[in-house]
Amino acid sequence: DGGITQSPKYLFRKEGQNVTLSCEQNLNHDAMYWYRQDPGQGLRLIYYSQIVNDFQKGDIAEGYSVSREKKESFPLTVTSAQKNPTAFYLCASTTGGSPLHFGNGTRLTVT
């Protein structure tokens, strides 16, 4: 079955460590996105990529980095520069004129 796989589901890290969240899709979608959701809030866009080897900052890119070396993969690194990294992170993908599909998310807790 086609879909988006995010791993791990839960992630715990100590403050000051970088951490990388995985996102893989087998939907053959061109565009991929990373969103952040805080409790009781909507989704805010971190980074997005419309083609391989190209990506753009979203509304809250500071403290995050991404790469898009393959069409299927769009990993997100939460760096130690991100001041409040504890959140629910959602990866999504789409192709022109079609609905946005989401993975099941990664809950990151930094202590």
Next chain:
Amino acid sequence: GIQVEQSPPDLILQEGANSTLRCNFSDSVNNLQWFHQNPWGQLINLFYIPSGTKQNGRLSATTVATERYSLLYISSSQTTDSGVYFCAVEGTTDSWGKLQFGAGTQVVVTP
């Protein structure tokens, strides 16, 4: 960027009741989608509806792009309809696929 406002913020329904959720947006849009987030955080795309009316079972949606609003109708609500409903839009001046999410409507359906 484009602003998205959803109302009401919270809604409590008795099973079997009907309801209407509203999404207002501040500019012209290329793309408007409705999502349901279940209590476990999973986001499901309900409708891709930049204009017109669509129906899917007990759910239907109408977007009046010229008046900058969209409505999501839930009929004969069930407890499984509980969760948060998000509206997301892509403004005509935004990059392709860059969706801006509203804050959501939290729906609780009681037995």
